[in-house]
Amino acid sequence: MYDSAKDAEKERKYWKKNYLWSLAVLAVVAAYFFFFNPGIRVQPGTDGLTVSAPKSESVTVAYADVTSLPLVSQPDYGVGKPGGHTGDCLYGQWENDAWGSYQLYVNKKVPLCVVIRTDKTVVSVNESSEQETRALWDMLRQSCPNAVTAEAS
Numbered sequence: 001m002y003d004s005a006k007d008a009e010k011e012r013k014y015w016k017k018n019y020l021w022s023l024a025v026l027a028v029v030a031a032y033f034f035f036f037n038p039g040i041r042v043q044p045g046t047d048g049l050t051v052s053a054p055k056s057e058s059v060t061v062a063y064a065d066v067t068s069l070p071l072v073s074q075p076d077y078g079v080g081k082p083g084g085h086t087g088d089c090l091y092g093q094w095e096n097d098a099w100g101s102y103q104l105y106v107n108k109k110v111p112l113c114v115v116i117r118t119d120k121t122v123v124s125v126n127e128s129s130e131q132e133t134r135a136l137w138d139m140l141r142q143s144c145p146n147a148v149t150a151e152a153s
Contacts, residue, residue, distance in 0.1 A: 107128055
């Protein structure tokens, strides 16, 4: 004979169990992106700035070596030589008409970047938002005593 109360209880337990498994999977995914973010990492230090990409590429620029520091809006990053990308991150060696051959470490969804130029290298970098990129630029303007700064339109 058909017992609807038992069947309803079994179905409720089944859905509860699936709901808990779904939450567990979401928690693991969230923890991965929180602790092991595959994005660009910008690490200011006392003497310089270190920027690293998802594939362990990194560059360090000494604040004293920076000669110019423009904030650029809507940049044309050019082409990777052999630059890479992971998700929304662009990184590695790139080339364009404005900066020549340079190191790129940006989130392509953010329409601003800071171009850090020394006598030997050019590095284009941004943070995960416009506000954070402007804050990075402000910090660099204060930390780089020899840099000429400008905000592009």
